[in-house]
Amino acid sequence: MQTASTNIGERLCNKSIRDISWLLNIPRSTVSGIITKWKQLGTTVTQPPSGRPRHMIERGQRMLKRTVHRSHQLSAESIAKDLQTWCGLQMSPTTVRRELHGMGFYGRAAASKPSITKCNAKRWMPWCKARRH
Structure with a gap:
């Protein structure tokens, strides 16, 4: 595969982007991107x-995942203290x-469900029977 310096060299020889793309057998968008980068930065490296580096490295992420798998009920504060x-x-x-x-973990709370009293059960029974048939 041809290097970016070849691409720039071709451009310096007054070749068009289309010709360079055809000669090196790479897409025109790639050639254009390399040339633009070279013009703006003076390098193709x-x-x-x-931006700021991530606070948690891979080892910390594994520990966090392990902690959450052990107990799903822990708060973020307690997990931070554990770590x-x-x-x-x-x-x-x-x-x-x-x-x-x-990582795909989100806090979810169970929906509150009403307690079923005898009165509620009698009230719902006809509906349940009609629904089953």
Whole structure:
């Protein structure tokens, strides 16, 4: 496979993007992207990701997942304290919630269901019988 420097070299020889794409057998959008990057940054090397690094590393995520699987009823505050004592990871409950949401865990409460008294049961029986037939 051809390198980006070949792509830039072709461009410096006054070749069109379409010609470079045909010569190197790569899509025109790729050629255009490389040339744009070279014009803006002066390099075609991949830049490091921008933004703040993630607070929780992979090991911490595994510990968090294990903790949640053990007990689904724990609050984010108690999970944050557990992680601090077990792993030495110091993080806020908000970070714990964010990581759990990223893993697909969301807090869900069971729907409250009315208690069925004898009176309610008698009242519902005809409806249940009519529905079964």
